[in-house]
Amino acid sequence: MIGASAVPLVWYQVLAAVLFTIGVVGVLVRRSAIIIFMSIELMLNAVNLSFVAFSRQHGTMDGHIFVFFVMAVAAAEVAVGLAILVAIFRNRATANVDDVRLLKG
Amino acid sequence: MSLEPILFAMFGGTAIGCAVGVVFHRNPVHCALLLVGVLLSLSGLFVLLHAPFVAALQIIVYAGAIMVLFLFVVMLLNVKGESPLLTPGAAKGFGILFALIVFIELLGTVLPRSGDSSRLPDAVLPEGFGSPAAIGRILYTVWLFPFEITSILLLVAVVGAVVLAKRKFA
Amino acid sequence: MDTATLIEAAIKVHIVLGFILLGVPLIVWMERKVIGHMQDRIGPERVGPFGLLQTIADGIKLFMKEDIIPSQADKVVFVLAPALTVITALVATAVIPWGDTVQLFGRTIGLHITDVNIALLFVLGTTSMGVYGIVLGGWASNSKYPLLGGLRSSAQMISYELAQGIALVGVIMMTGTLSLAEIGRAQAHMWFIVPQFLGFLIYLTAGIAETNRAPFDLPEAETELVAGFHTEFSSMKFAFYFLGEYANMMVVSGVAITVFLGAWNGPLLPGPVWFLIKLTAFLFFYVWLRATFPRLRYDQLMAFGWKVLLPLSLLNLVGTAVVLAIRGG
Numbered sequence: 001m002i003g004a005s006a007v008p009l010v011w012y013q014v015l016a017a018v019l020f021t022i023g024v025v026g027v028l029v030r031r032s033a034i035i036i037f038m039s040i041e042l043m044l045n046a047v048n049l050s051f052v053a054f055s056r057q058h059g060t061m062d063g064h065i066f067v068f069f070v071m072a073v074a075a076a077e078v079a080v081g082l083a084i085l086v087a088i089f090r091n092r093a094t095a096n097v098d099d100v101r102l103l104k105g
Numbered sequence: 106m107s108l109e110p111i112l113f114a115m116f117g118g119t120a121i122g123c124a125v126g127v128v129f130h131r132n133p134v135h136c137a138l139l140l141v142g143v144l145l146s147l148s149g150l151f152v153l154l155h156a157p158f159v160a161a162l163q164i165i166v167y168a169g170a171i172m173v174l175f176l177f178v179v180m181l182l183n184v185k186g187e188s189p190l191l192t193p194g195a196a197k198g199f200g201i202l203f204a205l206i207v208f209i210e211l212l213g214t215v216l217p218r219s220g221d222s223s224r225l226p227d228a229v230l231p232e233g234f235g236s237p238a239a240i241g242r243i244l245y246t247v248w249l250f251p252f253e254i255t256s257i258l259l260l261v262a263v264v265g266a267v268v269l270a271k272r273k274f275a
Numbered sequence: 276m277d278t279a280t281l282i283e284a285a286i287k288v289h290i291v292l293g294f295i296l297l298g299v300p301l302i303v304w305m306e307r308k309v310i311g312h313m314q315d316r317i318g319p320e321r322v323g324p325f326g327l328l329q330t331i332a333d334g335i336k337l338f339m340k341e342d343i344i345p346s347q348a349d350k351v352v353f354v355l356a357p358a359l360t361v362i363t364a365l366v367a368t369a370v371i372p373w374g375d376t377v378q379l380f381g382r383t384i385g386l387h388i389t390d391v392n393i394a395l396l397f398v399l400g401t402t403s404m405g406v407y408g409i410v411l412g413g414w415a416s417n418s419k420y421p422l423l424g425g426l427r428s429s430a431q432m433i434s435y436e437l438a439q440g441i442a443l444v445g446v447i448m449m450t451g452t453l454s455l456a457e458i459g460r461a462q463a464h465m466w467f468i469v470p471q472f473l474g475f476l477i478y479l480t481a482g483i484a485e486t487n488r489a490p491f492d493l494p495e496a497e498t499e500l501v502a503g504f505h506t507e508f509s510s511m512k513f514a515f516y517f518l519g520e521y522a523n524m525m526v527v528s529g530v531a532i533t534v535f536l537g538a539w540n541g542p543l544l545p546g547p548v549w550f551l552i553k554l555t556a557f558l559f560f561y562v563w564l565r566a567t568f569p570r571l572r573y574d575q576l577m578a579f580g581w582k583v584l585l586p587l588s589l590l591n592l593v594g595t596a597v598v599l600a601i602r603g604g
Contacts, residue, residue, distance in 0.1 A: 002155060002234065004227040006109035010215065012154065015117045017211035019124050019143070021204050026128035028200030034133050034179060038140050041171070042124055045147055048163075055235075056154040059228025064159050064240055065248050071166050072255045076262030078171050082178045083269035089182045134352070134414060141407070161396035169403025169436070173410065173429055180414050180426060236392045237453055 005056060012053035019046035033085055033095045037078070044074050112153055120146040133179045137172060144168045156235040279382065287388045291368050299521040300330035305555075306562045313566040334514065342510040345416060352415035357512040360408030360519030364526055367401040370394035371529040372456045374539045374546030386539070386547060387456055394455040395447065398530055399440050402485060406432045408519060409487070413504035424503030427573060432485055434580040439481035441588040445474040445595040446534050455530075459538030466537035473591045475535040477584055482527040484580065486520060488561060490568035491576060528557040 019042060026039025048067045055063025088100055123142035130136050144167045151160035233239050244252055304319065304327055311318025319326030344353055374386030391397060406429055413425015447453060449470065450461045458467075468475045484491040500506070505516045532538060532553045539546030541553075571579070 002230040002232075004229075005154075006107040007113045007153070009227060010217065011113065011117075012150065013215040014212065015120070015150075017208060017215055018121055020211060021208040022121070022124040022128055024204040024207050025201060028204060029197050030128065032133065034175070035127070035136055038127055038136055038175065041140060041167075042127060042143060045144065045167075048159075049147055049150060052151050052154045052156045052159060055156065056230070057227055059230055059234070061235060061240055061243055062247075064156055064235060065244055067156075067159050068162065068240075068244070069251060069255060071162060072259060075166060075171055076258050078174060079262045079266040080269065082174060083266040086178060086182065087269050095182065132349075134349070134411075138352070138407075138411070157391065157393045158396070161393045161400055164400035165396065165403055169400060169406070170433065173403075173406055173433060176407075176410055176414075177426070177429055180410075180422065233392075237396070238392075238451070 009053050009057045012056075013050055016046045016050040016053065019043075019049065031096050031098055033088070033097050036097065037081055037085075041074060041078075044070055109153060112149065116146040116149040116153070119143075120150070134176065137175045137179060140175075141168050141172050144172065155230055158235055158237045158240050283382070283384060284388065288369075291388055292365065295365065295368060295522055295525060296518075298525065299518055300334065301327075302521050302524070302558055303330045303333075303517075305558065306565070309559065309562045310566045313563075337510055337514040340510040342512065343507075345418065345507050347417045348507065349415040349417065352411050353507075354512070356408050356412035356415055357508065357515035357519070358408075359411065360405060361515050361522065363401045363405040363408065364519050364522035367398050367526045368522075368529065370397050370455055371526070371533060372459050372538065373529075373550040375460065385456060390454055390456040392452070392454050395443060395453045395458075395530075395534075398455075398526065399436070399443075402439075402523070402526070403432075403436055405485075405519075405523060408516075409504050412508065412516070416504075416507035418507055420501045421504050421506045424500050424506070427500075428487060428504060431487075431491070431576060431580070434577060435481040435484040435491075435584070438477055438580065438584040438588045439485060441585070441592055442474045442477035442481065443530075443534060444592050445471045448592075448595055448599055455533050455538075459533050459540070462537045463540050466535065466540075468535045468537075471535060471591070471595070473587065474595075475531070477588045477591065478531060478535065480584060481580075482531060483561070483564065484576070486523045486527055488520075488524065489565040490570050492570060524558060524561055525554070528554055528561070532557060 023039045023041075023043035023046060026042065027036050030036055030039065048070055051063040051066045051070075053063075055061060085095065089095055092100060094100070120143050123139040123146065126139035127136050127143065130139060144163060148160045148163040148168070151157075151163060307329070308318040308326065319329035322328040322332045344350055369388040370391060372385065372387035372390070376383050376385045378384075409428045409432075410425045413421040413423075413428070416422070446458060446467050449467065450458050452458060452461075461467075505513055508516060532550065536553055536557075539550045541549035544552075
């Protein structure tokens with residue numbers, strides 16, 4: 001049997017909040033599509049940490065299952081997203097999101 | 106004296122440091138590496154939270170597969186660090202302001218309010234919590250349907266990626 | 276966690292690390308000697324008895340060499356990459372058992388550094404991190420051949436990791452555990468190579484590809500890529516790649532022995548001795564392969580991984596599941 005956590009679980013939530021915020025900053029201030037992608041991964045991971053911490057607190061493993069699903073979605077998202085990036089790079093030779101704002105080829 | 110707080114500070118500090126690096130480093134390859142650092146420290150935190158299976162998945166799936174894909178694309182495209190690094194002008198200020206608002210909002214949700222007695226104490230975990238066997242048991246009973254749907258999602262992603270990456274549709 | 280546990284763990288870590296760091300020169304010596312004889316030469320014989328100290332001499336030579344970092348290289352990553360290769364290989368050895376439990380000083384001591392319930396996933400995770408050492412080394416050199424070698428290796432290792440992982444699932448289903456010590460104990464009467472022969476073959480092939488050994492050593496194919504990802508590395512950094520490759524061979528062999536070849540189980544001799552015998556035999560097999568087979572072409576390699584090995588491993592998985600379901604009623 002494993003009792004209460006030696007580290008208050010609120011700290012994990014605060015840590016998750018900090019990581020999420022850093023991810024938000026990354027999405028909002030960087031212009032490179034690849035870095036924006038990485039920032040999104042950062043946010044997903046912050047949420048994962050939050051899920052696992054809540055799971056620990058409530059003693060149910062549903063949070064772990066959610067992390068599992070988040071990873072599956074992230075893998076799918078990265079595969080498609082990076083393929084889009086490669087396609088854009090091939091056509092316009094840029095990874096800057098501000099350069100691909102035109103709807104015409 | 107338990108090791109846990111020390112390990113928490115170590116992994117947490119590394120995670121935050123690397124995350125800041127991901128956002129503000131110029132070289133995309135370094136950014137990807139720092140993100141791997143974040144993922145590994147989170148994996149350590151998962152172990153501290155008695156989620157060994159999730160921790161292993163984090164390393165195998167995230168750090169071992171997804172991030173290698175990132176590195177692959179960065180190297181293949183030979184993306185140089187953009188200049189200027191950040192969004193020019195007022196958008197940058199608004200971006201950081203907005204992120205701060207999000208942070209305060211999140212803290213407000215997470216931190217216990219004074220005089221709030223509804224907060225649950227930490228649950229006592231049974232032996233084998235977070236082990237592969239325990240996770241498998243609920244994954245294939247309670248969560249069976251979402252699990253099956255995930256496989257369709259992944260199939261769609263595979264098809265999508267192949268279609269996008271193919272040059273000509275001959 | 277009391278002091279005795281800590282001391283026990285520290286001793287075991289030192290034993291394993293010492294074994295690997297001493298074992299690598301011996302394997303290199305064995306490789307040169309065996310390949311020499313297979314090619315009708317005598318191999319190294321000048322330094323020490325039977326040329327045993329040849330690798331030590333080579334190591335000292337590498338120490339003395341000038342450590343060159345190319346001027347256009349990414350310095351941080353260039354230094355980090357060889358270290359990553361060695362670290363991931365050494366960390367993986369933490370969960371590989373080399374014997375059952377023994378009674379010493381009134382304590383029950385398991386002959387493995389640690390036994391966790393995700394041991395197999397841990398090994399797979401560390402090997403998947405091993406890709407970084409090679410990819411980053413290739414990229415950081417900022418030179419054409421290393422980059423090509425690095426990209427090749429990342430594609431190769433990701434492709435073969437899948438088949439490698441799925442090949443192990445058959446045994447996991449039979450034992451119902453991911454702990455390597457438990458899997459070892461389950462083989463007291465029958466080695467899993469008997470019911471899981473296909474799985475063993477798949478793991479073996481994928482394991483050789485994972486460690487970039489001949490005939491799958493495309494990332495460092497010297498006839499087309501000079502030396503692949505480690506072209507620009509010299510001195511100790513090169514030695515680290517070398518050490519990492521051989522330590523990785525030991526890890527792959529150790530897992531293969533634990534999962535398929537009966538772990539430490541064997542008649543008469545004590546467990547660790549059997550483990551050592553099997554390990555030596557397995558490494559000899561590696562060397563034998565290198566002396567026998569020509570290198571594959573890159574497209575053949577990828578086609579083989581995706582179109583042959585992966586479907587076969589899935590077939591093995593389904594077959595095992597069906598048999599287990601029928602047996603279990």
